[in-house]
Every structure is written in C-alpha cells, then in structure tokens.
Amino acid sequence: MLWIESGLGYSWSLWFNRLGDNIPIFILNLFNFIGNELFYILLFPLIYWCINKSIGKRALIITLLTAYVSSLFKYLLVRPQPFDLYSRGSGKIINRVLVDEEYGFPSSYTMGITSLWLYFSSISKKISVKILSILVILLTGLVRVISGGEFIFTTLLSILFSILILVIFKIFEPKITTLCNQRYSVSQRVLLILFFSIAAIVIVLLINITSIEIPLILVGCFLGTTTGIVLEKEYIHFSVDGSLILRIGRYFFGIIIISVVYYGIEFLYNISALDNNFILFVKYSVLTFIITFPLPKLFIYMNLSRDSLRTYL
Template identity: 25%
Template sequence: MDPFLLSELDFIQSLQGGLGGLVSLFKGITFLGNEEFYLLIIPLLYWCVDAGLGLRIGVMLIFSNVFNSALKLAFHSPRPYWIDSTVRAFSSETSFGMPSGHAQNAASLWGLAAVKIRKTWFRWLAVLLILLIGLSRMVLGVHFPSDVLVGWGVGGLLLTAYLQLEKPVIRWFNGLNPSRQFTVALASSLVILLSGFLVLLGVSRWSLPPEWGQTALLAAPQDPINPLTLAPFFTVGGTWLGFLTGLILMLRSGGLMNVTGSPLQLSGRFLIGIAGVLVLYAGLGALFPREPEMVGYGFRFLRYSLIGFWISAAAPFLFLRLNLARRI
C-alpha cells in the first residue's frame, strides 16, 4: 500500500482512538452537511427568513453537487473503511471518496452565507462549522484527510467563482424573454446529465476492485457500495430544472414572496411546506421504482424536479392562496 495512504490511515485511526467516544456528537455535526439538512434549511431560508439568501444557497448547493459528483467519478478513490478493516465505519457511504462532498459543500455554502450575512460572529461560526464538518468525516471513518482538504479547496474555488459570476449571470438571465429562460432551464439541466454520462464514459475501462466492496461490507453490511452510478446527476439535474422553472414562474407572475409575517404565518408556512417536501422526498422515493436502472433514473429525475418546483414555486403559491404570505 502507498506510504502516504498508510500515513492517512494511521491518522484516522488515531482520531478514532482519541475522539471515538464523541461519535454521537460528530454524527450530529456531519448531519449539517447531509442532503436532509439542506432540504430543511434552504426552504426555511427561502420561505421564512431571506428569500434571496435561500435562492443563492440553493443554487450554490446544486452546482457544488454537480462538480463533486463529477470529481468523485474522475478520481474514483476509495474511502478508508473500504480498504482497511481496522477503520471503524461509524457512518457509511456508497459513493467514491475524493473530494469530500460534506467538506466541499461546507466551504462553499457556509462560506457564501458568511459573505452575504456579513456579521463577524456568524463568520467565525461558519469557519468553525467548516472545520468541524470536515473533521467529523474523518472521525466517522468515511474520508481521508486528503479528501477533506481537496473538498475544502474545491469549495473555496466554487465560492470565488460564484461571487465573480453572480451579478453578470443574473443580468444576462433577466434580459431573456420567458421562453428563452425556460429553454435555458431545460438545456442546463440536460448539460448536467450529459456531464455525468461523459465522466462515467471516461472511467469505463476502470474496474472497481472487488476487495473494496468486500471490506466495505464487513464494516457496513447495510450499505453495499455502488460508486459507478449516474444517480447523483439525475438528482441534481432534476432539482435544478424544477427549482429554476419554479423561480421563473414566480418572478413572471408578480415577484417573490415576502418572507415577513406573524409567528403563526411563519410556522404555518414552514410546517405545510416541509410536509410537502417530505411527501415528495420520502413518499415518492418509496413509491417510485428503482429498477431497471434507466427507468429508476427517470423517476429520480422526476421526483427531484417536483421537489425543486415545490420549494421555489408551488409551496409559495399555496402560501399566498392561504393568506400565509404576500408578494414583495
């Protein structure tokens, strides 16, 4: 085994030996980078706190996940517990390891929030969370230190690019007529899917070492690994199409929803809206077939399109109809 890889494994084992008693705490910290957490926090921001910030965080999450999914396939590197049975898998993942999606999203999303909120205390909180989320992935045995460092680096680059491109892209998009905006939404969603096919084609001659799967199953028998998949691209492509289509409809029909309101209105929005998210996420997830593979991808794309559309438009339209909100 590569000496550098051995040193990283030693580091992880040292972390688990010293911090293993805090596994529950680190599972809680790592949840702050999970898909389920973002399905809660982004709607909360968009519906009840700051619509502009919610939109920006949502867009950043979508494109961070596109790059992360593509890079994972391109690097096709293992996770620690896939190659060393002495590493304890306090959590488990089915995708490749590098770069860490949790670390990348933490750097890009919490970094963007810190830039937009501009409060000193929040910026220190964001830095602390970025560091702790990365640390949690190593303590839980699902990432090497290099995975986390690369994740932070990619997240920082995406944040820099976003801050440079945000204003000119918004000006360009707002200058398009509605039909062209919808065309852009569909075309960009298809580009996301195409990028997945191209990257997977690029590693088609590479075979997953059988010992990775065997070692991973010893540590986490409930989660057999399946890293050579297009599922993340259909997830993100569908979410993007639904989210952007809904946003276009909201803007063209009178503007975004005003997030202010009484405590009863705010709580009503969040509870009704999140109930809809859960029905689409968990309900349709259990109902829609996953096999055969391409059929499963199609239903995944549809499910996440509905989730994105519900968050950006369907739920706000419902809130307006129920007098739980008003236009800006």
C-alpha cells in the same frame, strides 16, 4: 492520490479516527447529519420561505453546483473510503457512523458544507456569522475524519476545491443573472435552464462515470429549482415577511406538502418498472419545483404570505 490514502495521510486519519473512542456516537451522528439530504431538504425551504428568498435561492444553487462538480470527480476517480483500506502495522480505520458516500475523493459532504457556509459568511457583515461558518466547516470536517468517512487530506483538499468553486460563482453569478433578466423573456430563460440541464446530463454520459444516479438527482434539483425561481419572480413575488407565527405556519405547512410529495414519489419509485435513474430525476425535479413555485403561490392564497409588489401599493 496514494499520498492521501497511505503514509502520513493514513496515519493521521487513523489517529483522528481513534479519537472517536471517547466521543458519544450521537454527537458524531449529529455532525454527520449536517450535510446529508434530509438536512438540506429542511434547511433550504426554511431560508427561502421564511428568512430571505434571495439568499435561499443562491445558497441552493451554489450547493447544487458544488455537489455536481464533486460527484463528477468522485465517480471518475473512484477512490476508496478510509474504512475500505488497511495499513499493515498501523491498524484499520473504523466506520463509526453510516457513511452515505460511495467513494472517497473528493468529499461531496465536505464540499457542500464548505460552499454553503462560506457563502453565508461572504454575504454577512456580522463577525459572529463568519466565526460560526468557519467553526461549522472545521468541526463537521473534523468529525467526518473521526467518523472514518474521510481521510484528513481529502477533507482539506475538498475545502480548497469548494472555495475555488465559490469564488468562481461569486464572480460570474451576478453577471449571468443580470444578463438573463435584461435580455431574455421568461420562456427564453426557462429554455436556457432546460438547455444547461440537458448539457449537464450529456456531460455525465460522455465521460462515462461509474454511476449516474447522484449527478442525475443534482441536475433534477437544478432544473426544478431554477425553473421555479424564474416563474416565481415573474408571476408570484411572494414575501418572506410576516409575524413569527405566520413564518412557522408557512414552514410547517410547506414541509408537510413536500413530505407527501417526497414519499409519494418514493413509493412509485419502489413499485415502478421504469428506469430508477429516470424516476429519481423526476422526483427531485418535481420536489424542488414545488418548493420554489407552487408552494409560495399557495402561501399567498392561504394568507400565510403576501405579494411583495402589492405591499407598497
């Protein structure tokens, strides 16, 4: 890994970092926002509730899978951030914005952005979407290097790593989904989700990484999301169709609810004597479950959506 963090790897990263002297900080903060937790909390409900339910759930799952894999490697390798190092004779890389990753390689930020936007590109036939996806990936990765949050080779390798994960996902996800829907009942599918969630936690514990907080959060998101998706498909069938006013109302009402849940559990997290990792696991499991199951049911009850199966009756 030294070649990423020294020699040309360090010199090129320092050169890009110094470009930040001429870029307004709000632009750097804007691009760094595209990839943090709050961005995903706002984006995925928008897609799942208001645009395309199928795209929303698959985009969320591939992003969670990519983040989980990258977090395992990150806490196994324990590589430093660029601003933690200093190359004598070259200068020091400056941390220009708040970098929310504890270690340097691989970059969960870049991998998440890459897998998400390449997924959008792979399912769209529009050239504009494909160009936009490539621009988002390249610009956000470049800004990350300029901000001092990543080495240039860390960004490039993270992009390649996430492409590999996306290819594997695209090959096996349809087969696994079809198999589960045809062979297993709802209760069996939920048990399978629980089994794989426990297995993911066991892997984290067995490999003895330096921190289990982020992987536990991601497993919690997977558990809540996939359980909600299975139950919604079986019992609700809510439709994302409707007027623009209905979609806006659906989105803002849902965001208010999940904000209350998010900060309510955050409050309990701050005052509780329970294990912090356990509280975080519960927090994100509950939050993502509410997004994918109870809220769609509530949308139908409030006439903000409708049962898609009844649309054609």
